[in-house]
Amino acid sequence: xxxxxxxxxxxxxxxxxxxxxxxxxxxxxVIGFIDPLSLETTREKVAAFNRGLAEAGYIEGRNxxxxxxxxxxxxxxxxxxxxxxxxxxxxxxxTPGSTTATLAAKxxxxxxxxxxxxxxxxxxxxxxxxxxRPGGNLxxxxxLSTEVVAKRLELLHELVPSATLVAALVNPTNxxxxxxxxxxxQDSARVLGLRSLILNASTPSDIDAxxxxxxxxxxxxxxxxxxxxxxxxxxxxxxxGARHAVPxxxxxxxxxxxxGLMAYGSSIIDAWHLAGxxxxxxxxxxxxxxxxxxxxxxxEFFLNLKTARALGLTVPIPLLGRADEVIE
Numbered sequence: 001x002x003x004x005x006x007x008x009x010x011x012x013x014x015x016x017x018x019x020x021x022x023x024x025x026x027x028x029x030v031i032g033f034i035d036p037l038s039l040e041t042t043r044e045k046v047a048a049f050n051r052g053l054a055e056a057g058y059i060e061g062r063n064x065x066x067x068x069x070x071x072x073x074x075x076x077x078x079x080x081x082x083x084x085x086x087x088x089x090x091x092x093x094x095t096p097g098s099t100t101a102t103l104a105a106k107x108x109x110x111x112x113x114x115x116x117x118x119x120x121x122x123x124x125x126x127x128x129x130x131x132x133r134p135g136g137n138l139x140x141x142x143x144l145s146t147e148v149v150a151k152r153l154e155l156l157h158e159l160v161p162s163a164t165l166v167a168a169l170v171n172p173t174n175x176x177x178x179x180x181x182x183x184x185x186q187d188s189a190r191v192l193g194l195r196s197l198i199l200n201a202s203t204p205s206d207i208d209a210x211x212x213x214x215x216x217x218x219x220x221x222x223x224x225x226x227x228x229x230x231x232x233x234x235x236x237x238x239x240x241g242a243r244h245a246v247p248x249x250x251x252x253x254x255x256x257x258x259x260g261l262m263a264y265g266s267s268i269i270d271a272w273h274l275a276g277x278x279x280x281x282x283x284x285x286x287x288x289x290x291x292x293x294x295x296x297x298x299x300e301f302f303l304n305l306k307t308a309r310a311l312g313l314t315v316p317i318p319l320l321g322r323a324d325e326v327i328e
Contacts, residue, residue: 028065029058029283032085032112034105035097036071036078036228042097044254048269049096049276056280064283071101073232075173078104086112092282096141096275098228099125100174106138113288114138115279117271119145119226120176122293131293139288141274143266143296145177145226145251149184150191152264155301156221156249157192158319159262159308163220163247167197169210169237171227181225202229204236211240224250226265234258245311256302256327261311263302271296300324 031053035042050060058064067090069081075098082105085093093109095101096117105114106127114137116127122142128134131142153166168185170178182198189196197217199210214222224230224237231254238259241248250256251265274294282288303323308315320326 028063029091030065030067030088031279031283032088032090032093033066033068034071034078034081034085034093034095034101035069036073036075036101037097037232038070038072039068041232045096045268045272048272049094049279052273052276052278053280054276056277056284058280058283073229075100075229079108082108092279094275094279096272098174099177100228102127102138102140110137112137113282114140115275115282115288116140117143117268117275119143119266120180125176128293131295133289134291134293135289137288139291139293140278141271141294141296143268143271144299145265146180146184148251148265148299149181149223150188152223152249152251153185153188153192153194155262155264155319156223156247157194159313159315160221160247163194165195165197165217165219166221166223167199167210167214167217167219168223168225169199169201169207169230170225171202171229172200173202174227174229177227178225185223185225204233207233207236207240211244211246214246215244219246222246222248224248224255226251231255234260242307242310247311247313253300253302253325256304256307256325259304259307261304261307261313263300265299266296267298267300270298302327 060066071077078101086109092113093105094115095105099118099120102116117140122128127138170181172178186196201207201210234255247261249262250260252263252268255263274296301323302325304327306328
């Protein structure tokens with residue numbers, strides 16, 4: 001072989017190797033994402049999830065793909081959405097939006113890792129064996145929910161001491177969550193010497209009916225239980241609260257930002273951020289069974305002063321001073 005031919009062959013190989021490497025890229029991992037609501041109602045939380053994912057080294061569209069599935073407020077669609085993602089053989093399923101979505105995914109697969117966010121007890125819900133050693137294919141984040149019900153009612157009572165009958169709005173289709181919230185609300189009301197009324201709502205028309213009952217029963221204040229359906233319907237709830245002059249408290253900042261009176265509870269943004277981080281760690285090879293359930297303990301209090309004034313309420317200075325954010 002002549003020297004020129006030898007150089008040509010070597011040069012050709014040098015060009016061919018990277019071309020071959022580019023022709024067979026490693027497959028981009030796919031995250032299956034299930035949420036009971038819609039993108040429009042969860043953009044800020046999805047951004048927090050993606051920030052956590054980025055901290056683990058994964059950027060959507062660059063080195064990971066996300067298949068989003070939205071139930072649009074219809075919990076009965078969740079099992080079908082989970083089944084669809086499993087057919088697509090996603091690498092991990094994220095269900096930070098609700099325990100109902102997590103349970104649907106859990107019922108559909110025992111092998112694909114699932115990262116959840118829940119305000120309930122993950123052990124009592126049957127999601128994990130223990131917080132430190134989850135076992136199985138699920139792990140995630142637990143935030144304070146029912147644990148802060150008593151404090152939420154205390155804040156409402158402090159702002160509206162004249163209210164001796166308080167109501168709580170719960171979603172009966174979220175069975176476990178509804179029962180726990182009912183019990184906590186009733187017990188907390190008794191401690192404060194208040195009467196309580198439980199109102200069920202799982203559709204927009206149910207919410208209208210619940211407010212009609214509030215007016216009829218002359219309820220002095222309202223608590224909204226933690227539920228993704230109520231988050232999606234916050235504009236309706238806020239409008240009805242304003243129309244009927246009913247002071248209302250919920251859990252998340254979205255409520256007060258949209259015009260609600262008060263919100264007190266764990267930071268859902270923090271919880272979704274942690275869920276994104278865990279999802280990334282699982283993509284890197286860690287097993288959900290070895291990842292302890294993280295507990296998001298950050299608690300926030302938000303108050304909408306403009307709404308308080310519209311309701312004719314005078315906010316005590318000490319209460320105003322305890323707010324993490326006052327919206328005017």
